[in-house]
Each structure stands twice: as C-alpha cells, then as structure tokens.
Amino acid sequence: MKRALTLGALALAFFASQPAAQAAQGWGLPEEEEVRFDATVVDVLCELTGDCPDNCGNGTRQLGLLDGEGVLHFVHKNFTPFTGASWELQDFCGKMVTADGLFTTNKGYRIFVLQFVREGADGKWQRANRFTGQWAEKNGVAADSKEAKQWFRNDPEVQRLIDEDGVFGLGADADKAYFEANQ
C-alpha cells in the first residue's frame, strides 16, 4: 500500500480498478470522493472554543479530523446504518490516524464518511463498524443478532420516543390515520 502511494497517478489508477481490502467503498453519494488521509482526531467543540473535557468528552462530543494543512473535516458517518462516527474515533482522541472513507459534497457542504481507520501509519486497520457491537453489549444481545442488525428498530430510547409521539412525531392519532389510509 505505501509503495503504491509513492507511485502517484499510476497507483491511483491501479487502486481505482482493483480496490484493496481496506480501501474506501463507493456508496454512490453526491460528488463522492474515495480518500485516504492522515489527520489528528479532535473534539470539534474543543477545537472551536477551547472547551476541552478529558479524552474528547468520552463519547459525548462530535469528533473531527484535523489534517496536516489545518483543515478540520467534520465526520458524519461510520460504516453502519443510521450511525455516526464519534464512537468509532473515540479511542483515538488526540492521536494521529489514517482515515479511509468518502467525502461527499452536496448543498454546499463537504462531509466525511469514515469507513476504516488505523492509528498512525502502521496501526492495524479497523473497520468503522464498532457501533453494532457496542450497542449489542449495552442491550444484552449478541452482536450478530437480528436485534443488533436492526438496532434502530430495537433501541429502547427510540422506542420510547416513538411510543410517546408516533412515527411522525405528531401523536398516535396521526399514525392511526396514516396506517388506516395506507394499509
């Protein structure tokens, strides 16, 4: 991988045609770019304001990737459905990582999807899909269970909110009217 990167354009062409095991996977997003870059993992709020709790807030803060040119990349997504990347990057707070994934640009905003990450240049590649395992552990089910794969339908907090306000957030009557009209 390292050797190929030094070969410049030739290497890029090579990787475009033969995706490596840990290389970004296209999702067909708007103005998608498959990228790999080195950056430091930072707490975004801390980076902006100097309000910096220990260890990037231990999972309570959105994390960003500060690259060598001082550009702060906001990380929106990890590799699992309906989930962000903060908990994927938490272990690397303040550390240099190589991030692999996708930039997408739409409506004037360029945001990042983290698919793989490794610490430094020689760390072990890790797929950014730890959310499911973490959720499964918290909820007392197996990581490969149906419940964990459909975590968003089984999450107690989500279920509580839907029970309270309905699927549309408009109350039980709105749900009832919709389901009666669309069954």
Place this chain on the structure above:
Amino acid sequence: MRQVTRLLAAGLLLAGLSLPAAAATPERVQVTGEVIDTWCYITDIMFGEGSTHHQCALWCAVGGIPVGVLGDDGEVYMVLKVGDDTTNVANPAILEIQTHRVSVDGDLYERDGIKYLLIDQVVNDEGIVNVNHDDFGIQPFGE
C-alpha cells in the same frame, strides 16, 4: 487527494488569504428553522425533512449522527451545544425537539465550510409543523 488539498492551501496562501485560525470569534445569531438529521438532508439519500422523516431522524440522532437546524435561509447549522449541555452526540434534550420548528439564540462558528451552532437558548418551539408524510410516506423504508 492530499495533493489537491495542498494545492488548494497553496492557492489560498498565494491569493493572500490566511487559513482559519484554530479558535475563531463567534458571531451572535438567531436561527429559525427545522431541527434535522444532517446526514440524510445533506446527502439527499432520502427525503430528509418533516414528519415523513421524523422516525429516521430519531434513529440517526440516537445513532450519534450530528443533528442540525435547517435555517429558513437554507443553511445547515450543526448543533454542538444546547444551553449548558455540551453533549452533542445522541443528546436526549435534542431528541425531544427533533423535526420541530424552532428559533434559537446562540454562537455561530464557521470553519472550513461548515457552520457550527452553539445554542444558548431555544426561544421558540412550534413543534412539528412540516407535515409532509401524506406526500412522502415513512422514510426510508415505508414502515
């Protein structure tokens, strides 16, 4: 990619512009708009506004994706704080106002093309007024 970034950085320097400082001064703002899941909205992977997307917006917020306010000006403001609470990953207080039309006072920081909003106070909460599920169903799976 990195090469492109470098070239852009060099271009900015040549143009006499400086790169953003690490700690910038915020602007005091009031933003009125809809609380949204920023991922679905920005990428257009589905219809990401209003009651049709409320359930998905809850999933994404609980899943830790950044929540934002889609301002009446069409801009997306990433919410990093509400009141004294600086939890901005799956914050239960933000879940309670998901999809609501709100007016908020706060500090706006702009960094590298993203608008970050630190809300001091929700000054008005109209609840969910963007009722569009009769047109778009339940995003994204229809159930």
